[in-house]
Amino acid sequence: MKREVYxxxxxxxxxxxxVYEAMxxxxxxxxxxxxxxxxxxxxxASRLExxxxxxxxxxxxxxxxxxxxxxxxxxxxxxxxxxxxxxKKNHVITxxxxxxxxxxxxxxxxxxxxxxxxxxxNEKGLLDLDELEKALSSQTALxxxxxxxxxxxxxxPIEKIGDLVKKSGALFHVDAVQVVGKIPLSLKxxxxxxxxxxxxxxxxxxxxxxxxxxxxxxxxxxIRGGHQEFGRRxxxxxxxxxxxxxxxxxxxxxxMLRYAEVGELRDDFERSVLEEIPQSLRVGHEKNRLATTxxxxxxxxxxxxxxxxxxxxxxxxxxxxxxxxxxxDPSPTLMAMGLDPEYLSGALRFSLSLDTTKEDMEYAKNHxxxxxxxxxxxxxxx
Amino acid sequence: MKREVYxxxxxxxxxxxxVYEAMxxxxxxxxxxxxxxxxxxxxxASRLExxxxxxxxxxxxxxxxxxxxxxxxxxxxxxxxxxxxxxKKNHVITxxxxxxxxxxxxxxxxxxxxxxxxxxxNEKGLLDLDELEKALSSQTALxxxxxxxxxxxxxxPIEKIGDLVKKSGALFHVDAVQVVGKIPLSLKxxxxxxxxxxxxxxxxxxxxxxxxxxxxxxxxxxIRGGHQEFGRRxxxxxxxxxxxxxxxxxxxxxxMLRYAEVGELRDDFERSVLEEIPQSLRVGHEKNRLATTxxxxxxxxxxxxxxxxxxxxxxxxxxxxxxxxxxxDPSPTLMAMGLDPEYLSGALRFSLSLDTTKEDMEYAKNHxxxxxxxxxxxxxxx
Numbered sequence: 001m002k003r004e005v006y007x008x009x010x011x012x013x014x015x016x017x018x019v020y021e022a023m024x025x026x027x028x029x030x031x032x033x034x035x036x037x038x039x040x041x042x043x044x045a046s047r048l049e050x051x052x053x054x055x056x057x058x059x060x061x062x063x064x065x066x067x068x069x070x071x072x073x074x075x076x077x078x079x080x081x082x083x084x085x086x087x088k089k090n091h092v093i094t095x096x097x098x099x100x101x102x103x104x105x106x107x108x109x110x111x112x113x114x115x116x117x118x119x120x121x122n123e124k125g126l127l128d129l130d131e132l133e134k135a136l137s138s139q140t141a142l143x144x145x146x147x148x149x150x151x152x153x154x155x156x157p158i159e160k161i162g163d164l165v166k167k168s169g170a171l172f173h174v175d176a177v178q179v180v181g182k183i184p185l186s187l188k189x190x191x192x193x194x195x196x197x198x199x200x201x202x203x204x205x206x207x208x209x210x211x212x213x214x215x216x217x218x219x220x221x222x223i224r225g226g227h228q229e230f231g232r233r234x235x236x237x238x239x240x241x242x243x244x245x246x247x248x249x250x251x252x253x254x255x256m257l258r259y260a261e262v263g264e265l266r267d268d269f270e271r272s273v274l275e276e277i278p279q280s281l282r283v284g285h286e287k288n289r290l291a292t293t294x295x296x297x298x299x300x301x302x303x304x305x306x307x308x309x310x311x312x313x314x315x316x317x318x319x320x321x322x323x324x325x326x327x328x329d330p331s332p333t334l335m336a337m338g339l340d341p342e343y344l345s346g347a348l349r350f351s352l353s354l355d356t357t358k359e360d361m362e363y364a365k366n367h368x369x370x371x372x373x374x375x376x377x378x379x380x381x382x
Numbered sequence: 383m384k385r386e387v388y389x390x391x392x393x394x395x396x397x398x399x400x401v402y403e404a405m406x407x408x409x410x411x412x413x414x415x416x417x418x419x420x421x422x423x424x425x426x427a428s429r430l431e432x433x434x435x436x437x438x439x440x441x442x443x444x445x446x447x448x449x450x451x452x453x454x455x456x457x458x459x460x461x462x463x464x465x466x467x468x469x470k471k472n473h474v475i476t477x478x479x480x481x482x483x484x485x486x487x488x489x490x491x492x493x494x495x496x497x498x499x500x501x502x503x504n505e506k507g508l509l510d511l512d513e514l515e516k517a518l519s520s521q522t523a524l525x526x527x528x529x530x531x532x533x534x535x536x537x538x539p540i541e542k543i544g545d546l547v548k549k550s551g552a553l554f555h556v557d558a559v560q561v562v563g564k565i566p567l568s569l570k571x572x573x574x575x576x577x578x579x580x581x582x583x584x585x586x587x588x589x590x591x592x593x594x595x596x597x598x599x600x601x602x603x604x605i606r607g608g609h610q611e612f613g614r615r616x617x618x619x620x621x622x623x624x625x626x627x628x629x630x631x632x633x634x635x636x637x638m639l640r641y642a643e644v645g646e647l648r649d650d651f652e653r654s655v656l657e658e659i660p661q662s663l664r665v666g667h668e669k670n671r672l673a674t675t676x677x678x679x680x681x682x683x684x685x686x687x688x689x690x691x692x693x694x695x696x697x698x699x700x701x702x703x704x705x706x707x708x709x710x711d712p713s714p715t716l717m718a719m720g721l722d723p724e725y726l727s728g729a730l731r732f733s734l735s736l737d738t739t740k741e742d743m744e745y746a747k748n749h750x751x752x753x754x755x756x757x758x759x760x761x762x763x764x
Contacts, residue, residue: 006422011415012618020409027402027587033394036700037686038693040388070452070589071617077605101616104606200618205409207452207589207620222604223459224486234483235453236394236582238589241623304419311420318418 004314005360009201010150010178010293010351011318015244016203022247023205026240034237035226044239051246058249059195059212060186067211067229068242072177073101074222075196075211078233079173080105080144082219083194084114087141093170094144095119095127096336097151102144102175103332114141123338124285125154132161136168143172147179151333151349152284153293155179162191171217177201178290181252182259193217199241203353204248208241255354262352263291269350269361270294277372283339283347292352297339298372300379301346306371310348313367318349386696387742391583392532392560392675392733393700397626398585404629405587408622416619417610426621433628440631441577441594442568449593449611450624454559455483456604457578457593460615461555462487462526464601465576466496469523475552476526477501477509478718479533484526484557485714496523505720506667507536514543518550525554529561533715533731534666535675537561544573553599559583560672563634564641575599581623585735586630590623637736644734645673651732651743652676659754665721665729674734679721680754682761683728688753692730695749700731 006014026047032040034048049063056063069075080102084092094106096118110116117135119127127145136143143165148155158174165172173194176185180195181202187195195212199205213219213232225234274280279299298306303319310317330344339347350364388396408429414422416430431445438445451457462484466474476488478500492498499517501509509527518525525547530537540556547554555576558567562577563584569577577594581587595601595614607616656662661681680688685701692699712726721729732746 004422008415008418008420008423011418011423012413014413015410017410023409027405028397028399031394031396031588032698033390036390036393036698037689038390038698038700039696040386040698041390041393070456070620071605073607073617074452074605077607077616099607101605101607104603104616108606198618205622206413206618207623209617221486223453223456223483224490225455225459225481225483234459234486235455235591236580236588238452238623240587241589241620307419314421316414316418316420316422318420 002314003363004316005364006316007350007352007356007360007364008316008318009353010153010349012200012206013203013353014355015205016248016251018251019204019244019247023240023244026243030239034239035228047243048237048239051242054246054249055210058181058185058253060188061212062215064230065187065212065215067213067233068237068245069209069211069233070207070238072175072196072198072201072209075198075209076101076175077105078222079194079196079211079219080109080142081222083142083171083173084109085220086218089139089141091115091117091137091139092142092144093117093119093132093135093140095121095146097121097125097149097333098144098146099150099175099177102146106144121336125149125152125283125337126285126288127156129157129160129164133164136164136170138169140168140170143170145174147174147176148290149284149333150178151331152295153178153290154284155288155290158192159190166191181248182256182290182292184256187212194219199245199248202248202252205241205244208238208245210245258354259291262354262356265356265358265361266291266294266352269365270296272365273368276369281343283334283337293349295347295349297343297347299342299346300376301372302375303346303348306346306375307348309371310367315364315367318351319347384696385745386698387746388698389732389734389738389742389746390698390700391735392535392731394582394588395585395735396737397587398630398633400633401586401626401629405622405626408625412621416621417608429625430619430621433624436628436631437592440563440567440635442570443594444597446612447569447594447597449595449615450619450627451591451593451615452589452620453591454557454578454580454583455591457580457591458483458557459487460604461576461578461593461601462491462524463604465524465553465555466491467602468600471521471523473497473499473519473521474524474526475499475501475514475517475522477503477528479503479507479531479715480526480528481532481557481559484528488526503718507531507534507665507719508667508670509538511539511542511546515546518546518552520551522550522552525552527556529556529558530672531666531715532560533713534677535560535672536666537670537672540574541572548573563630564638564672564674566638569594576601581627581630584630584634587623587626590620590627592627640736641673644736644738647738647740647743648673648676648734651747652678654747655750658751663725665716665719675731677729677731679725679729681724681728683754683757685728685730688728688757689730691753692749697746697749700733701729
């Protein structure tokens with residue numbers, strides 16, 4: 001059997017066995033509608049609330065502050081639209097390296113008359129907090145920034161940012177899709193008002209996301225109708241996926257310390273690549289980063305071709321954010337970081353998970369070395 | 383083991399074995415992100431498009447006209463908001479007996495300045511088409527009506543309505559949640575522009591819905607960001623649920639004729655109940671109805687108490703739409719039908735499925751007879 005090495009975990013992860021086992025009974029056995037008042041419905045409702053509690057425990061907040069959605073894209077759209085559509089102020093702050101599901105709504109609300117400040121990043125992918133401080137005013141309704149970048153893994157200093165935002169009186173939304181389940185969070189005592197996350201990014205099911213909404217925060221609904229999710233998000237609850245997300249949250253809490261080992265695997269891989277492959281570079285800050293992500297670029301290499309050849313060898317990586325990977329345009333994140341044009345097209349993201357082994361990384365490294373060498377040689381001949 | 387008779391299929395159905403089996407490989411084996419361009423991603427994308435084709439076949443339309451959503455509530459909100467937010471006209475028509483996920487957005491858009499006409503129904507739950515014709519004008523942007531009522535199963539004459547709507551130049555949205563998979567539909571040659579449906583109402587998975595959108599119909603996005611769903615609904619696709627919905631669609635096509643047998647079970651049950659229980663009545667038109675639904679009411683009975691006692695005997699029914707069943711207010715649908723107040727609180731919905739057997743209905747009938755008798759006797763004594 002061909003070896004498969006999955007290094008595209010920032011796009012999606014493999015569901016953990018514990019999650020699978022938690023979901024199974026909810027598919028055909030406990031299939032009631034949580035809104036039904038008979039015994040089968042009440043059983044479903046009780047499993048729903050147990051899962052909400054598991055997620056709340058992971059995020060260290062109240063159960064009543066957790067709203068289930070279908071995806072983090074929905075959560076981001078809801079957070080931004082839900083705040084801005086009820087805001088009395090007309091200014092919003094975000095960055096140039098946000099996920100499309102933040103940039104999309106920002107572009108929309110800009111057309112509705114909001115003034116949008118898009119903060120830049122430096123070549124390491126870091127924000128200038130002075131720039132943020134200058135942009136904040138009494139007219140700022142919302143600041144929406146990501147916790148960790150999906151392409152580079154670079155972490156923004158969310159606590160420091162939160163302090164600045166709170167001083168201005170704005171609401172603070174954090175897209176924490178790449179962080180939840182990987183870094184300990186305590187929302188109870190944070191400055192975060194809204195936080196988006198998704199199950200499938202930390203070994204939970206696809207088709208389930210969530211939004212943390214601090215109590216007493218004003219937010220318009222996006223999906224209106226039934227009383228589900230405290231009357232704020234209508235629709236029959238996706239019980240199997242919700243229960244799976246709850247199980248993923250509990251599992252993540254138990255396994256979180258193990259990300260240090262993932263970081264070592266990542267560092268070893270990155271060090272070898274940068275040492276062995278000439279004209280290669282790391283994209284993003286070396287230290288302020290998720291343990292799971294390394295974004296590397298190789299001059300004189302077509303990333304898409306390299307990705308394809310790696311895939312043939314059973315090694316699955318990404319040439320940018322999965323969400324825009326159909327397109328061949330250079331990544332807006334790499335553009336915002338001012339990456340040397342020579343390195344723009346040869347950038348690949350390797351994203352690890354708790355399932356990744358030392359052998360996986362050895363296998364990936366050997367193939368990568370050989371392929372980069374081969375393609376550069378071909379480039380010289382042709 | 384206690385016998386369980388599930389008669390709440392309008393709230394949700396049990397997932398079919400074929401659906402379960404189709405989903406399983408997508409949980410842990412083919413777990414790639416359909417947006418990823420490596421082999422695992424392409425495998426996911428191909429399964430996604432196969433499922434879209436299966437749904438399109440059930441509805442007899444093009445694959446490109448099928449958009450996956452998280453629930454029919456989302457589909458309804460999207461259809462209504464997506465049309466009205468881009469409309470140049472300011473009038474919309476709906477009915478008084480729609481699902482909350484249609485009524486909710488209608489109330490919202492009314493506050494945004496739209497004029498909303500809410501058509502009434504007669505005591506059988508039927509629309510007056512003359513009233514519709516009078517309400518339609520060149521200012522009508524959208525008509526949104528349900529195919530079958532979730533509480534009574536009463537069918538609206540969608541074809542005739544469609545003809546009237548088309549003459550006026552308005553768009554026609556149909557909430558077909560209770561109908562898809564149960565009645566043959568051919569959208570290709572219909573007057574329907576948008577149609578909502580949901581997987582879990584016809585033995586598919588929870589957490590997956592869909593919207594049919596006729597090609598070249600203008601519709602604003604609700605979830606913005608990534609390029610998924612033809613750039614109209616961002617977010618990583620819920621592949622296992624989508625594949626399950628595809629399998630449910632294929633299965634429904636094969637089994638659709640069997641609903642005639644379900645109708646016979648329903649008719650036999652209904653006949654016995656109305657004959658045997660004094661002061662009982664059928665809610666809704668006898669003929670123009672889904673085969674799966676009977677809504678019955680018993681004078682001098684508290685529906686919630688009867689429901690609870692039936693549940694104790696393992697018989698699961700609903701005392702109104704599941705979506706509002708937490709509340710004790712009388713159902714707006716029954717109110718709109720002008721149901722005799724004596725019968726308002728004693729109404730129960732029995733909704734069958736292809737899984738329902740003759741023995742199930744016998745068991746339910748015997749318990750129902752005994753319980754109604756007992757409660758009425760108790761009522762007289764107290």
